[in-house]
Amino acid sequence: MKISLRTKLITSFLAVIIICGVVATLVGMQLIGTGIIGQAQDKVKNDLNSAREIYREETDNIKDIVRFTALRFFIKDAILDNDTERLQKELDGIRKAESLDVLTLADKIGQVIVRTRNLSVSGDNQAHDELVSEVLSVEEVVAGTVIVRREELIKEGLDLAEQAHIEFIPTPKAKPTLETEQTSGMMIKAAAPVFRDDGRVIGVLYGGNLLNRNYGIVDRVKETVYQGVKYKGKDIGTATIFQGDLRISTNVMGEDGGRAIGTRVSEEVYEQVLLKGLPWIDRAFVVNNWYIAAYEPIKNVKAETIGVLYVGILEEKFMDMRKRAIAMFLGITLVGMIIALTVSSFLANGVLQPIRGLVSASQQWANGNLEYRVKITQKDEIAELAETFNLMASSLKERDDKLKEYTSQQIMKSERLATLGQLAAGVAHEINNPLGAVLMYTHLALEDLEEKDVLRKNLEKAVTEASRCKDIVKGLLDFARQTEPKVEESGVNETLECTLGVVENQALFQNVKITKVICPSLPKVLMDVGQMQQVFMNIILNAAEAMEGKGELTVTTRTAPDNKYIEIEFTDTGCGIPPENRDKVFEPFFTTKEVGRATGLGLAISHGIIARHKGTIEVKSEPGKGTNFIIRLPLKRKEK
Secondary structure, three states, X not given: OOOOHHHHHHHHHHHHHHHHXXXXXXXXXXXXXXXHHHHHHHHHHHHHHHHHHHHHHHHHHHHHHHHHHHOOHHHHHHHHHOOHHHHHHHHHHHHHHOOOOEEEEEEOOOEEEEEOOOOOOOOOEOOOOXXXXXXXXXXXXXXXXXXXXXXXXXXHOHHHHHHHXXXXXXXXXXXXXXXXXXXXXXXXXXXXXXXOOOOOEEEEEXXXXXXXXXXXXXXXXXXXXXXXXXXXXXEOEEEEEEEOOEEEEEOOEOOOOOEOOOOEOEHHHHHHHHHOOOOEEEEEEEOOEEEEEEEEEEEOOOOOEEEEEEEEEEHHHHHHHHHHHHHHHHHHHHHHHHHHHHHHHHHHHHHHHHHHHHHHHHXXXXXXXXXXXXXXXXXXXXXXXXXXXXXXXXXXXXXXXXXXXXXXXXXXXXXXXXXXXXXXXXXXXXHHHHHHHHHHHHHHHHXXXXXXXXXXXXXXXXXXHHHHHHHHHHHHHHHHHOOOOXXXXXXHHHHHHHHHHHHOOOHHHOEEEEEEXXXXXXXXXXXXXXXXHHHHHHHHHHHXXXXXXXXXXXXXXXXXXXXXXXXXXXXEOOOOOOHHHHOOOOOOOOOOOOOXXXXXXXXXXXXXXXHHOOOEEEEEEEOOOEEEEEEEEEOOOOOO
């Protein structure tokens, strides 16, 4: 199908525009998406900082309440007077006024004096409590987040134990677990020493708030950071406190519309935050929605991770922002592509006008009108091309004239060669019979002469010259006949071994070392064995003569790298061929030997035989370093 250049140009412009547009769109989309998500992650990171501060404020508040309460005189006096009734009344009033879940007083060895929430239980020792033992050790106020076992919660109040009890709810993407419920609780707790006047510790006061199902902190984070903003009817921001990987305080809503207490954190967050103790900021699936979330570990006073503080922003808002930005970007890109395509169409027309002139000129030249010239009206690259076309037309006309003259000369030369070949064949045929008779009668005359007869030497010279004439006649006949080979499937290795066997015992090869590098798995080829032996013999004899009967001849057979040919290589250590003669070695009657020693037809005949076998023969040589002949024969006979 013919496609116009205008179509190709516009298509090329369009392809470039589309590629650039697509690349720009993809890059833009990536940058927009990354930018929006990056902004969301930065925001949620700041939100986590705010949540941490609110959590710390709550801890500091409880710490201050306990510290200031422990400094009140009535506690010191009541402990010294063993007035438990007064202690219970005063401390319970403080607990209720400060909204504490727990406010308990123990003596200097950690034995509980009074529990304001559960008066019925006292006398047990709390020296094992991590905060109490720390206060007794350092005699300073200590505060932090602790895990309180169910047994200890029951001592403080059965209602606290029930408040802490949470059953696990199956959560997508959570780490698999065999646990079904959580009975312990997580508490922000503070403990302070009670001193007597002489500075000795006489007791420990500790208090705190249970975080399980206590929504004060998370709702304060939500109101402070997100200000109750909603998106599509959903809270845009949420906060959660985890005990381990279990939600114990949250404003994330479950599918039933209630707070998602009992759901768990995802496995990847579990691995990063709870096991490694590192913050995690990324998109996360929280209960039933995707959020841009931030998590950080909550640690106890021993720096052990016991929980997680979380804040998250609803991802849907940012995804919608991303879609709107991308849609706007795509619209701008599409409009730009349409404008660029319109402009490219006008540009294509301007470029094509002078090209049409070149096409018209080419058609004129193709029809033989080499006098036609392109008109140059501009000064640009196409004008330079038109000028080059005109120069090319002039060169073509000049070469055409020379080619016609050369062709006429070659035709005349070919006709002369053909006539000469026919004449040579005829003359050779006519001379061959008389030469045979001359040789026969000369041999008969030699038989009648004695060894010392003076005529014998002259007759022997006559035999030698007549034999040389006969060889020349035979070469002429072989060269003129161009006999087609009678091919059959034969082995090159066997043919080569047979040829070498003929020459190895000749006097010329007495001081020539013949090295054979034969490929044993060489495949057979279609060839005329007799003609191929003639080729091998010509090359081997030439090599021996070039080495003057002394040197090394290496014969190698192999399969060509492309597996389409087999190669027979002959390498000698002779005198080599000068560069000016290298291209003439296959020409008939060319020889560098002395007059009378060669006809100059051996390699010409060999070249013809190899050509009729659809093969090639190549020569490489350096003066003084020897000569290399490479014959290539096809593994499969090519069709004519």
